[in-house]
Amino acid sequence: MSQSTALRTVGFIGLGTMGREMAQNLMKAGIALRVFDVRREAVTELAALGAHAARSAADAAQGADVAITMLPNTPDVEAVVLGDVGLLAHPPTGRLIIDMSTIAPAAERRMHALCAAQHIDFVDAPVSGGPLGAKNATLTIMAGGTVQAFERALPFFEAMGTTVTHVGASGAGQTVKLCNQLICGINIQAICEALALGRASGVDLKHLREVLMGGSAASWMMDKLGPAMIDGDASAGFRIDLMLKDLRLVQEQSHTLNVPLPASALVTNQYLDAVAHGEGRNGNQALFRVYDRMTGHSVS
Amino acid sequence: MSQSTALRTVGFIGLGTMGREMAQNLMKAGIALRVFDVRREAVTELAALGAHAARSAADAAQGADVAITMLPNTPDVEAVVLGDVGLLAHPPTGRLIIDMSTIAPAAERRMHALCAAQHIDFVDAPVSGGPLGAKNATLTIMAGGTVQAFERALPFFEAMGTTVTHVGASGAGQTVKLCNQLICGINIQAICEALALGRASGVDLKHLREVLMGGSAASWMMDKLGPAMIDGDASAGFRIDLMLKDLRLVQEQSHTLNVPLPASALVTNQYLDAVAHGEGRNGNQALFRVYDRMTGHSVS
Numbered sequence: 195m196s197q198s199t200a201l202r203t204v205g206f207i208g209l210g211t212m213g214r215e216m217a218q219n220l221m222k223a224g225i226a227l228r229v230f231d232v233r234r235e236a237v238t239e240l241a242a243l244g245a246h247a248a249r250s251a252a253d254a255a256q257g258a259d260v261a262i263t264m265l266p267n268t269p270d271v272e273a274v275v276l277g278d279v280g281l282l283a284h285p286p287t288g289r290l291i292i293d294m295s296t297i298a299p300a301a302e303r304r305m306h307a308l309c310a311a312q313h314i315d316f317v318d319a320p321v322s323g324g325p326l327g328a329k330n331a332t333l334t335i336m337a338g339g340t341v342q343a344f345e346r347a348l349p350f351f352e353a354m355g356t357t358v359t360h361v362g363a364s365g366a367g368q369t370v371k372l373c374n375q376l377i378c379g380i381n382i383q384a385i386c387e388a389l390a391l392g393r394a395s396g397v398d399l400k401h402l403r404e405v406l407m408g409g410s411a412a413s414w415m416m417d418k419l420g421p422a423m424i425d426g427d428a429s430a431g432f433r434i435d436l437m438l439k440d441l442r443l444v445q446e447q448s449h450t451l452n453v454p455l456p457a458s459a460l461v462t463n464q465y466l467d468a469v470a471h472g473e474g475r476n477g478n479q480a481l482f483r484v485y486d487r488m489t490g491h492s493v494s
Numbered sequence: 495m496s497q498s499t500a501l502r503t504v505g506f507i508g509l510g511t512m513g514r515e516m517a518q519n520l521m522k523a524g525i526a527l528r529v530f531d532v533r534r535e536a537v538t539e540l541a542a543l544g545a546h547a548a549r550s551a552a553d554a555a556q557g558a559d560v561a562i563t564m565l566p567n568t569p570d571v572e573a574v575v576l577g578d579v580g581l582l583a584h585p586p587t588g589r590l591i592i593d594m595s596t597i598a599p600a601a602e603r604r605m606h607a608l609c610a611a612q613h614i615d616f617v618d619a620p621v622s623g624g625p626l627g628a629k630n631a632t633l634t635i636m637a638g639g640t641v642q643a644f645e646r647a648l649p650f651f652e653a654m655g656t657t658v659t660h661v662g663a664s665g666a667g668q669t670v671k672l673c674n675q676l677i678c679g680i681n682i683q684a685i686c687e688a689l690a691l692g693r694a695s696g697v698d699l700k701h702l703r704e705v706l707m708g709g710s711a712a713s714w715m716m717d718k719l720g721p722a723m724i725d726g727d728a729s730a731g732f733r734i735d736l737m738l739k740d741l742r743l744v745q746e747q748s749h750t751l752n753v754p755l756p757a758s759a760l761v762t763n764q765y766l767d768a769v770a771h772g773e774g775r776n777g778n779q780a781l782f783r784v785y786d787r788m789t790g791h792s793v794s
Contacts, residue, residue: 299695322709334709359705362697369695370705373688377711380684380757387680387755388673391744394751395599395669397662405659405670409622409634411677413713444691451694454788455687456764457680460756488754 202226204350205254205261205286206245207274208295209236212321213264215328216294216354218243222331223353230254251277252284259288260350267439268297275305282308289314292347294335296320298443299365299372300450306339306364315343318364320371321355324432332356336374338366372447375440379461381415382481386464389423390485399424422479431477438465438474502526504650505554505561505586506545507574508595509536512621513564515628516594516654518543522631523653530554551577552584559588560650567739568597575605582608589614592647594635596620598743599665599672600750606639606664615643618664620671621655624732632656636674638666672747675740679761681715682781686764689723690785699724722779731777738765738774 202225206217209231217240221227227245230253231237241247248254251274255261261281265271271293275281281291282305291314293302302318309316317339327333333355337344344360351358361370388411392402403420406412419431441462448455464484471487473480502525506517509531517540521527527545530553531537541547548554551574555561561581565571571593575581581591582605591614593602602618609616617639627633633655637644644660651658661670688711692702703720706712719731741762748755764784771787773780 334705336705357708359701361701361705365695366697369692369697370702373692373697373702374706374709374711376691377684377688377706377713377716380687381681381711381713383757384677384680384684387758388677390753391676391747391751391755392669392673394753395665395747397666397669397673401659401661402670402673405634405636405661406674406677408657409674410714410718411674411681413677413681413715414710415713416677418710447691447695451691452789453690453694454785455691456760457683457757458687460760464756485754489752 203228203258205230205248205251205256205258206264207231207251207254207261208264208270209233209240210264210266211325212328214240215325216264216333217245219331220350220353221245225350225353228254228256228258250279251281252279255281255284255286258286260290260292260347261286262350263291263293263295265295267295268301271295271297272301272305276308282312282314285312285314290317290343290346291315292317292319292350294319294321296371296440296443297368298446299368302338302368303365315340315346316364317343317347318367319347319351320367322371322374323355327355335359336361336367336370338362338364338368369447372440372444375437376444376455376458378415378478379437379441379465380457381413382419382478383461383464385413385416385420385423386482386485389482390489394489419477419479422477423482428473428476428480428483431479433474434465434468434476434478434480435474437478438462438469441465503528503558505530505548505551505556505558506564507531507551507554507561508564508570509533509540510564510566511625512628514540515625516564516633517545519631519654520650521545525650525653528554528556528558550579551581552579555581555584555586558586560590560592560647561586562592562650563595565595567595568601571595571597572601572605576608582612582614585612585614590617590643590646591615592617592619592650594619594621596671596740596743597668598746599668602638602668603665615640615646616664617643617647618667619647619651620667622671622674623655627655635659636661636667636670638662638668639664669747672740672744675737676744676755676758678715678778679737679741679765680757681713682719682778683761683764685713685716685720685723686782686785689782690789694789719777719779722777723782728773728776728780728783731779733774734765734768734776734778734780735774737778738762738769741765
């Protein structure tokens with residue numbers, strides 16, 4: 195392994211629910227951190243734990259082996275990478291940028307091409323596993339980019355996740371993440387419809403779920419979210435509005451590539467309905483409450 | 495246990511792909527069989543194995559402890575149970591009827607009520623597990639009816655399946671089966687859309703499936719049907735046209751109970767599309783071929 199992959203300094207940009215945990219895991223692995231976020235208090239929090247408080251994304255990247263971004267959406271990443279005082283104009287010393295946000299695959303490919311022209315390695319590496327996976331360094335990381343760039347990024351990934359896979363060329367990480375999200379959304383919808391039909395038919399829902407988990411209808415989502423859906427517990431877990439953001443990216447990709455994704459489109463609409471009814475900050479299991487309304491059931 | 499639950503004689507009506515295997519497992523358990531099917535050759539086959547060849551459903555029930563029906567659809571079961579020479583007019587000596595077909599829950603409740611008025615126990619007990627489960631006596635059996643009727647039926651179920659659950663009152667077995675089927679259909683659709691998006695984006699599909707199986711998108715369907723979908727192997731497994739029949743029953747139930755099931759409706763349409771394109775006798779994984787056509791991909 196070349197000298198450049200030794201764990202030294204990371205510029206970390208984006209200290210939200212996920213980013214702040216991932217940054218801390220890098221520090222726990224003995225990596226020096228230069229952190230930046232538009233919210234000053236987020237920077238202060240990490241600085242108190244030993245990170246260097248940078249004044250900008252470019253400042254975070256200065257002298258770093260790699261710059262890692264963990265931001266809400268496509269325009270945020272583009273602003274940080276392509277902006278006048280961004281990472282393309284002011285790259286990290288190690289000339290490696292890793293975007294771990296969930297954004298449009300096409301945007302990753304554009305940034306990858308622009309970086310390649312400047313001899314900067316660029317990897318898209320969205321994650322799954324949620325806030326708990328971020329905290330426990332058990333994230334699943336799906337990376338797209340060249341083999342060389344992936345190998346340089348790997349030691350940093352290993353400080354944040356347990357399942358790290360190089361899934362293909364630039365943008366492939368985001369594509370796999372979007373495939374994951376569309377399946378999750380559709381599988382949740384499937385459970386909603388089964389529970390709605392079972393309830394209207396007078397079947398005990400806990401019993402129903404138990405029988406379904408034993409056979410061909412079983413899924414990770416039914417295992418993990420089924421109980422909360424049945425209990426009407428809307429509070430915990432991955433948020434409805436963040437899933438909607440990901441499903442919008444799926445729709446964008448569907449239109450860009452001319453691939454009809456009818457169930458994804460339908461489920462996106464169900465999520466819009468949920469957000470319109472104030473469920474945005476609830477967990478994905480709250481999608482079932484759309485049915486409570488549809489069918490005149492009282493919503494707790 | 496009362497004398498009436500001792501395993502003696504079953505009248506078995508409906509010797510199709512499933513029924514012929516289930517009947518043979520009853521015989522293997524030491525139960526005497528009186529069999530009937532509208533196809534004479536199906537009766538002859540079982541008679542060669544030691545079953546009594548009955549001339550009608552009523553004849554199969556004559557002197558039997560229980561009559562079991564395993565028929566294609568609602569009208570078939572209604573004809574056998576409610577017809578002039580049917581089981582209601584000519585009940586088995588043990589006054590117990592078990593319908594193991596997958597049909598409309600409302601029809602089961604009607605037959606249950608008519609039987610109850612004649613002091614005949616009636617149990618709806620659809621199965622999952624397919625032809626292989628039927629052959630190996632490893633079916634999942636979901637039963638609806640009174641506790642007393644279920645307990646009388648249980649010894650017979652145990653000769654045909656491994657997971658036997660009393661899920662509620664009359665019709666509940668069918669409701670749980672329909673919930674199972676709608677989830678299966680929707681989960682298959684989810685996999686189709688992920689594979690279509692992944693392929694159009696240039697991601698390796700085997701790699702994609704492997705990564706997705708490791709996380710929140712995992713499902714029984716992706717585990718079992720994913721590989722055949724990716725390989726374009728449309729041949730084996732549960733048939734598209736039989737799934738469409740079950741999804742039609744889901745739609746019927748949706749309309750009867752005024753429960754909106756939008757993704758189920760959409761998936762039913764995809765199955766109609768598949769059947770219209772000649773995929774009816776292929777396995778459920780052939781639903782992916784609908785996308786091959788939509789997106790102009792060549793179909794093998």
